[in-house]
Amino acid sequence: MPFAALGLSAELVRAAHDHDYVQPTAIQASAIPLVLQGDDLIACAQTGSGKTAAFVLPLLQQHLQWRAQIRDMDVDLRPKQRVVQSLILVPTRELAMQVSETLRGLAKRLPEQAKMVAVYGGVSINPQMMNLRGGADIVIATPGRLIDLIEQRALSIAGVKTLVLDEADRLLDLGFSDELNRILDLLPQRRQSLFFSATFSPAVEALAAQLLTNPQRVEIAATPIAAPDILQRAIDVDESARTQLLRHLIIEHGWSRVLVFVATQYAAEHVAKKLNRAGIKAAAFHGSFEQGKRSQVISDFKASRLQVVVATDLAARGIDIAQLPAVVNYDLPRSTTDYTHRIGRTGRAGESGVAVSFVTSDFAAHFRLIEKQQNCRVPREQITGFEPKQVNAVAPEATVSPNNGGIKGRRKSKKDKLREAAALAAAEQKTAD
Template structure:
């Protein structure tokens, strides 16, 4: 295979045992029912085993994690030992991911593949107590999966030494380099040995990202098993034309009409995700939100509940768009089209994984036209919005009237509570009840014009100073004209004799 060229497709008859993997690794793969590698695995594993730098591009959900973790475990087996000394278990492989959820998922895969070997692995990410992570790190581990920020925290606390790292992996490398991680990555790379193997894997590689990656990789082999930035052919993409104000009702309609019991709904903002989740709960849907403002324990609990069926709809920001592997996820919904077109590829890649089929439904309003055009340009696909059949949204006027009536009623009740608390006799004011709301007789509407009060003629007369006021003014003027006498100072202190 020549450098910087796409790898040819591999025949499906290739088996994992053809790569010369150790019996312990093949046993772990057999335990999980894996026999044939995916195209990205078949192309990447032999190259990584040779010690070459790799830039791997493949559609999300095609098994990139095994493409780099299996050869890493194979190469580290030469250093595996059962010694209890931490010095015999230095960090030899470092895997960096952009999100906590992806780091946790990669760690689970690495642990499963290395379960029959003496190799140790762990995961460190923010949002969790550092003490348990510190205990494991100081006990010695060969493979560390981490998010950049928390890894640097442990470096500053001297809980980890990166001086013996032989392999560096950047999973979802485009996001790592493009979304503000570059300064942290540069700090981490400066702590690593100069001689090491570098691996970058992602579903999308823009020309700018390739240029940045060139500064980290040494004569890399580029492996692309599918067209760059391509979407999964197993995913059916549908764009629905919906007004912005009707999107929440449209999501409820899609969930009911399609009888969806497991779906991820993507929102661009954390506030929008929380509001949509509350709206769905009010509609009788078991929904939960996951975003950056949630604690790590809350996010992991929501994901676990979603995987086991306790939560039917997971409303998420792009924190869940990268790398999450949920078996047989039938559908994803884009409540908002992503600002970054590449995120669209990752979002819809949550469904249709491992050869399964899935649906990707997106809601598009007039203001989303530019975002849709960016997606079409990136994926080289024409996505024509269609009408959402059977959906009759409430008009914006009705919703505005409802909100105005609700605000007016709330202000009315607040004013009634203050006005009816006491009357001229100090007794509790009388209240009547109508339609479940209390009100005070004679109370006025929230937007009623103020009552006109009788005008006192005193305030319309010109100002005429009284005699007392004039006398006080004259006395004040006389006082101001009297010059204060200077205080006499003794001669010894500089005064005159």
Template sequence: MSFKLLGLSEPLLKAISKKGYETPSPIQAKAIPPILDGYDVLASAQTGTGKTAGFTLPLLHILSETPKEKYRPIRALVLTPTRELAAQVYANVKEYGEFLELRSAVIFGGVNRKPQVANIRQGVDVLVATPGRLLDLINQNLISIKRVEIFVLDEADRMLDMGFLRDIERVMKMMPEKRQNLMFSATFSGDIRKLANGILNNPVKVEATPENTTVEAIAQKVFRVAKGKKTDLIIKLISDGNWKQVLVFTRTKHGANKLCEKMGKAGIKAAAIHGNKSQGARTKALAGFKSGSVSVLVATDIAARGLDIPLLPHVINFELPNISEDYVHRIGRTGRAGANGEAISLVSADETTFLRDIEKLIGKKLPVDILEGFEPDPNASTEPIKQGQGRQNRGGQSRNSKPKTAKTNADGNSSRSGNRNKSRSRNKNRR
């Protein structure tokens, strides 16, 4: 099937051709037609399979087909959980809309809001936003979403994980009841399906791949290793392999900084990206990684989604995630758009339960290797990390402590512990 057969306009086909794409991915082929026909859509697909284009292309087509007013109200709103994902979606909107007379903008926390507001005041057809900054500007009467015709909730499961349910509900009440709604995500839990029931009207459900599966092009491997030898092992793997572009995931912000420092001492150019970094620092680190001036990008799970790095060859889990689904999102940064990739996990004894849960989720046993000199400690406990050591929830308190009041997270978004999914608690440091 070609993109032309999907019914997209000539300006969009021209932009797609310019990017070098010829045929739609499975999720694009399944999602674009019902969206063009005006249906609400609930879409699930693996990370890296092109789901962003799956909603941006038909969204742009629909908006370009309707008359434009002298003052351009926001007619399409795309809500994302993180700054990085917002920036990626906005980049896609700009690229695919290059030959259309549509205007777009992106807003998120952590940066000066004045340029964002000035841009929107000139008139914007498509707005990409994170919840906190969006509500902040709405509450100050700086922007309005009362004319939104198409609403997209991207990475909906991540939204719930990060405690944005109440924010989503507030945004919903500010938009017209009559609109087209689209929900896209890599995974859909029971809570997400419940949320979809409250947002979508008789949706068309599209699914390109089984939920929680990993891309076949990704070669996955586990190295069993003593906890104290992980740093030396990862430095050896990167140095001996002469790897020039490696994305490494740690569980905490402190761990990311510490690993970066040790890699630097070993002669490896590394940079960290996490919630304590300013937006400028995060943008600089990512730009350096993409350009090749930085070989290793060490990230917490804030980067598990929203990072679009073409042909990224290696992803390493320095520490396994507490939540199994995050493993799928992490390694999904490689093996994108049909390219091959490698995902390596360094697993110590206390992560044995995490590994077992991941294998159960993805439905396969991961091959295990042990390198001489980096053997696992036979006397180490296999008990999972205790609360207070990576098992805390995102508000920073243990599960049994009293919930904190609403606060602003690293993306400038309001996050309330009272709305968080209790069964999927995670460490605040991971953002």
């Protein structure tokens, strides 16, 4: 099915072709007509499947229709400034910039340009307030900064016709529930609402049930045919040898760029420093950086001025690096959802890639649980010269949340400790009696 058959204008079809969108992906072919006919929508598809364009293209089509309606109005009744028609909420500033870039690229051929403003924290609010003077047609925002701007009366969302939650599950994972509720209270009740994500947690399903009206549901399964071409590897290694192994793999395979995921900001700085000492250009990337530094790291990585970026899970979503050959899980993610989004940074847009996970003895059971939730089995490897000296620990009682619960069973929870303390006190009391 060509883009022209989806109900898009000739200008948008040409814009799609300009961006090498020759044929719609499965999520685009299913979602775009539903959005254009005004339905509420829950759309779930794997990372790298074209979800952003699946809502950006129909939003731009709606913009054309809205501007045409305004032109047909009596001159005296036309709004004095642009009214926010579409609001796109995203969890991170990186994703806000990515969506904004996609919007601007696809809007270039429109006969009347849409005014699009991306607003997010980590940078001065004043330039964003200046950009919002005269209103805006489409706003891409992180929840906290959007509320700041509303409180300062820099914009109003009372006229929003379409709300998009992009990476809806991540918005809730990152603790935006209160901000979301405040924003939703300010939106008109009659609107179109679209939820897009690669995964949907129970919390998002509950929110959708509350906010959406008779929503259509589109779920594109990651079938072997549609799945990204990602070779998954799991290498057994001692914790102390991971950096040396990482360096060995980079040199052996000649990876031009590698995105390495670690568990903490300290680890990001530490591993990047070690790689630089070994002659590999690397940089850390985490949430403590100011926006300017974060943007510079990503810019240098895209331009191949950096060979390695060592990141916390902040980078798992919202960063689109074209032709990224490899992703390495230096530390395993806490959840299967994060695993999906991490490895989805490679093998995008029809490219192939490799995703390597370092499996230490302490986390062997956790990786088996990730495999179980992923419905796949990744053969264990050992690399000559890096064979682990520690035996893999077995923790059959461990469980892992498929969404964001992290590792359970490896360390005692607060409830477990309270139960043990109560049992011990009861035993001591029985002995005393």
